[in-house]
Amino acid sequence: AQSVTQPDIHITVSEGASLELRCNYSYGATPYLFWYVQSPGQGLQLLLKYFSGDTLVQGIKGFEAEFKRSQSSFNLRKPSVHWSDAAEYFCAVILAGGTSYGKLTFGQGTILTVHP
Amino acid sequence: DVKVTQSSRYLVKRTGEKVFLECVQDMDHENMFWYRQDPGLGLRLIYFSYDVKMKEKGDIPEGYSVSREKKERFSLILESASTNQTSMYLCASRRTGSGFSYGYTFGSGTRLTVV
Numbered sequence: 511a512q513s514v515t516q517p518d519i520h521i522t523v524s525e526g527a528s529l530e531l532r533c534n535y536s537y538g539a540t541p542y543l544f545w546y547v548q549s550p551g552q553g554l555q556l557l558l559k560y561f562s563g564d565t566l567v568q569g570i571k572g573f574e575a576e577f578k579r580s581q582s583s584f585n586l587r588k589p590s591v592h593w594s595d596a597a598e599y600f601c602a603v604i605l606a607g608g609t610s611y612g613k614l615t616f617g618q619g620t621i622l623t624v625h626p
Numbered sequence: 627d628v629k630v631t632q633s634s635r636y637l638v639k640r641t642g643e644k645v646f647l648e649c650v651q652d653m654d655h656e657n658m659f660w661y662r663q664d665p666g667l668g669l670r671l672i673y674f675s676y677d678v679k680m681k682e683k684g685d686i687p688e689g690y691s692v693s694r695e696k697k698e699r700f701s702l703i704l705e706s707a708s709t710n711q712t713s714m715y716l717c718a719s720r721r722t723g724s725g726f727s728y729g730y731t732f733g734s735g736t737r738l739t740v741v
Contacts, residue, residue: 519666544729553630553716553732554669600668612657612676612720613684614730616668 514603516617523591524625531586531620533601541603543584544614545575549597557599560584571595596624629653630719630733638739645704647736649717655731656722658700660684660692663714663735672715675700676722707740714738 515534523529535541542561546554558569565577575586584601601617633648651658656677661669661684671684673692681692689711693701700719704711717733 514668516668551734553734554718554730555732556729559729602669612722613671613674614659614718615671616661618666618668 514601514615514617516599516601516620518620519618520621520623522623522625525593526590529586529588529591529595529622531599531601531622533584533586533617535582535584535601535603537582537603543575543577544602544604545569545573545584545586546600546602546616547571547597548600548619554600557586591622591624593624593626596622598622630717630731632715632717632733632736634736635734636737636739638741639704639707641708641740643704643707643740645707645738645740647702647704647715647717647738649700649702649719649733650698651700651719651731652698653719653721653731654697655719656697657720658694659718659720659730660690660700660702661716661718662686663716669716672702707738709740712738712740 513536517532544559545557548554557573558567560567560577568574573588577584599620602614630651639645659674660672663669670686672690675681675694678697691703715736718730720730
């Protein structure tokens with residue numbers, strides 16, 4: 511079955527440390543890829559997206575993500591984490607075709623805790 | 627500022643009640659979606675609508691129905707609420723055209739508790 515997997519349920523980092531959140535998908539074709547962030551009590555905010563072209567994409571709040579076709583991965587990175595980055599992060603994909611057309615499918619989410 | 631508004635932030639209902647969750651968007655978007663969010667499961671699609679009066683089942687439609695009589699409003703209906711429907715419900719909308727370059731806009735969510 512087609513799926514999106516975020517292997518890490520919870521990650522803890524110190525403020526100022528680098529961050530990498532993992533995302534893997536199991537679709538046959540290259541899907542459209544997204545990362546969203548959800549702060550406590552808030553809705554989802556789009557961090558960045560990848561459709562085609564340069565496999566390293568830049569987003570808001572200093573985040574970037576790299577698409578690796580060979581690994582079916584789209585990992586999110588930030589070189590230096592701020593306390594305000596503590597939130598839950600979701601990887602999501604869209605399949606462009608068939609009965610799944612336009613549907614945004616989410617991974618399980620990764621909760622990020624930032625220590626001072 | 628464009629937005630998706632969910633009528634209730636918190637809702638407590640009794641088992642067996644018919645529950646309506648309302649979502650309104652002011653962006654003239656064609657597509658609208660209802661998701662439920664549960665810890666460790668991420669967001670799962672319940673129903674979606676490509677346009678007015680059109681609806682499609684998502685991944686977990688059982689126990690739910692939807693209504694879209696006007697473009698700006700998409701309602702999620704729990705015909706007979708059960709405790710396993712206690713969850714956070716998120717509405718989203720999306721403008722069609724130009725592939726998927728237009729993103730999804732999410733509401734702030736409705737936390738429903740069924741007792």
